[in-house]
Amino acid sequence: MTASVLAxxxxxxxxxxxxxxxxxxxPGRAVPFAAALGPLLLLALWAVGSAAGWLDSRTLSAPWxxxxxxxxxxxxxxxxxxxxxxxxxxxxxxxxxxxxxxxLALISGLSRWGEAVxxxxxxxxxxxxxxxxxxxxxxxxxxxxxxKITTIVLGVFVPVYIHTHNGLRSIDSRYxxxxxxxxxRPAVFLRRIVLPGALPGFLLGMRFAVVGAxxxxxxxxxxxxxxxxxxxxxxxxxxGQTDIIIVGLVLYGLLGLLSDGAVRLVQxxxxxxxxxxxx
Amino acid sequence: xxxxxGGLTSTRTVRIRGLRRRFGSRTVLDGLDLxxxxxxxxxxxxxxxxxxxxxxxxxxxxxxxxAGSGLIDVPEKSSVVFQDARLLPWQHVLDNVVxxxxxxxxxxxxxxxxxxxxxxxxxxxxxxxxxxxxQQRVALARALVSEPELLLADEPFGAxxxxxxxxxxxxxxxxxxxxxxxxxxxxxxxxxxxxxxxRVLVIDQGRITVDTAIDLAAPRSHRQPQFLAYRESxxxxxxxxxxxx
Numbered sequence: 001m002t003a004s005v006l007a008x009x010x011x012x013x014x015x016x017x018x019x020x021x022x023x024x025x026x027p028g029r030a031v032p033f034a035a036a037l038g039p040l041l042l043l044a045l046w047a048v049g050s051a052a053g054w055l056d057s058r059t060l061s062a063p064w065x066x067x068x069x070x071x072x073x074x075x076x077x078x079x080x081x082x083x084x085x086x087x088x089x090x091x092x093x094x095x096x097x098x099x100x101x102x103x104l105a106l107i108s109g110l111s112r113w114g115e116a117v118x119x120x121x122x123x124x125x126x127x128x129x130x131x132x133x134x135x136x137x138x139x140x141x142x143x144x145x146x147x148k149i150t151t152i153v154l155g156v157f158v159p160v161y162i163h164t165h166n167g168l169r170s171i172d173s174r175y176x177x178x179x180x181x182x183x184x185r186p187a188v189f190l191r192r193i194v195l196p197g198a199l200p201g202f203l204l205g206m207r208f209a210v211v212g213a214x215x216x217x218x219x220x221x222x223x224x225x226x227x228x229x230x231x232x233x234x235x236x237x238x239x240g241q242t243d244i245i246i247v248g249l250v251l252y253g254l255l256g257l258l259s260d261g262a263v264r265l266v267q268x269x270x271x272x273x274x275x276x277x278x279x
Numbered sequence: 280x281x282x283x284x285g286g287l288t289s290t291r292t293v294r295i296r297g298l299r300r301r302f303g304s305r306t307v308l309d310g311l312d313l314x315x316x317x318x319x320x321x322x323x324x325x326x327x328x329x330x331x332x333x334x335x336x337x338x339x340x341x342x343x344x345x346a347g348s349g350l351i352d353v354p355e356k357s358s359v360v361f362q363d364a365r366l367l368p369w370q371h372v373l374d375n376v377v378x379x380x381x382x383x384x385x386x387x388x389x390x391x392x393x394x395x396x397x398x399x400x401x402x403x404x405x406x407x408x409x410x411x412x413x414q415q416r417v418a419l420a421r422a423l424v425s426e427p428e429l430l431l432a433d434e435p436f437g438a439x440x441x442x443x444x445x446x447x448x449x450x451x452x453x454x455x456x457x458x459x460x461x462x463x464x465x466x467x468x469x470x471x472x473x474x475x476x477x478r479v480l481v482i483d484q485g486r487i488t489v490d491t492a493i494d495l496a497a498p499r500s501h502r503q504p505q506f507l508a509y510r511e512s513x514x515x516x517x518x519x520x521x522x523x524x
Contacts, residue, residue, distance in 0.1 A: 174363070174365055175367060177341055178365050178367075179379075180340070180341060181339055181340075181341060181358070181359040182358075182379040183379065184378070184379045185379075188378075192367065192370065192374075192378060192379075193367065196369040197369070199369070271369075272405075273368050273370075273405045273407070274368070
């Protein structure tokens with residue numbers, strides 16, 4: 001073992017250890033802390049702007065003010081309470097929307113009749129912004145939790161449906177032929193070929209869906225709400241407290257990032273069989 | 280061991296009568312008859328477009344959309360090996376081998392099948408981690424783990440390099456000697472056909488035009504004058520104007 005390592009010829013003598021050649025067509029070497037780089041840069045700009053007095057605190061509070069305010073909000077429990085209410089809304093909407101999107105995608109992906117009946121309405125829903133449906137939903141469901149969660153569900157199920165359906169339809173027909181040649185029962189065919197084949201699409205849909213859930217949340221919480229992060233921010237607007245608004249924004253951003261990160265983690269675990277450009 | 284066409288084999292595994300297949304206005308199989316005995320290794324040669332793959336797909340029941348008629352009598356227990364290994368990329372090697380195998384002892388049988396093709400220890404690898412030859416060996420294990428009475432192989436070594444192909448020939452011969460399925464091997468490689476088969480067919484314009492038993496002592500090699508004679512006549516039947524330099 002050692003002998004073979006020693007015997008390996010080196011191109012540039014003792015100067016540099018032999019490096020693995022870079023894949024030329026790939027995006028290149030991994031950058032350390034790549035995900036944090038952009039946000040940190042923005043934060044630095046903001047801090048410099050505030051310290052130098054370029055940013056009026058009535059327009060945008062300084063980062064340290066925001067941090068202090070966040071501390072106070074946590075100390076008196078307002079942040080946690082509002083966050084819990086918001087997280088519950090988003091989570092519930094996400095769960096229901098994911099189930100609906102997946103079931104519709106399966107029906108429409110596995111049968112031509114299903115597609116004929118379902119695909120059109122979903123595409124129409126996709127073309128209508130979620131916010132535009134709120135007046136109708138308020139008339140139907142009132143301004144309570146039902147309306148809020150329904151709005152989130154409507155925002156979530158569309159990307160789950162679109163990407164799962166696309167994943168199902170792009171399963172290689174050679175695998176279907178394989179299933180036929182092995183005389184797979186429909187249940188086994190579904191479990192071993194259809195579902196794993198559609199999983200990459202489903203997970204991509206989930207990445208859009210989690211972000212979409214928080215997005216819809218913002219909208220519904222600023223309408224006739226008495227709790228939640230959106231309500232906290234709306235209240236702060238009335239009193240001109242930009243620091244609280246920023247705390248809410250940062251929170252929304254963090255929640256979006258964290259949930260997207262969680263889905264990406266699942267993606268990496270569940271799709272470890274794939275060899276892609278990014279590896 | 281060779282059996283003659285229409286022969287005296289006591290058990291018949293495959294029986295085809297008057298098989299016709301059409302793609303649009305083009306007749307690909309034109310009233311074809313074929314019998315394969317139990318445990319018989321048949322190689323099917325033909326130029327591209329001669330209908331050899333169409334015949335194999337008809338036997339495998341993979342041509343439901345194709346217009347045609349005729350009698351096909353094949354055993355329920357038959358397996359297909361495709362030109363590409365066709366492993367599910369999202370299943371480990373072992374799960375690929377036992378895909379659709381209903382037996383409760385499937386994992387043990389899968390492991391044994393993998394050991395037979397020389398891949399013991401690679402059960403939990405992903406398909407993309409294997410070389411082309413290894414992937415095709417997994418496909419062979421998958422085809423044989425159900426102990427089929429008929430093995431249908433559609434140019435299974437066509438995508439492999441020459442050295443790997445020779446090793447796969449040895450492996451296939453060994454496996455077939457042990458499991459004794461009837462085999463229909465579709466190939467365009469005359470040497471492959473003469474090396475492996477008990478009987479070689481040539482298909483041309485949708486009909487079988489040559490049906491020769493290969494009567495050669497093992498191990499078969501190019502050094503046998505008989506081998507060259509078979510090769511020569513088959514090449515001629517395929518319309519290759521060929522002169523040995």
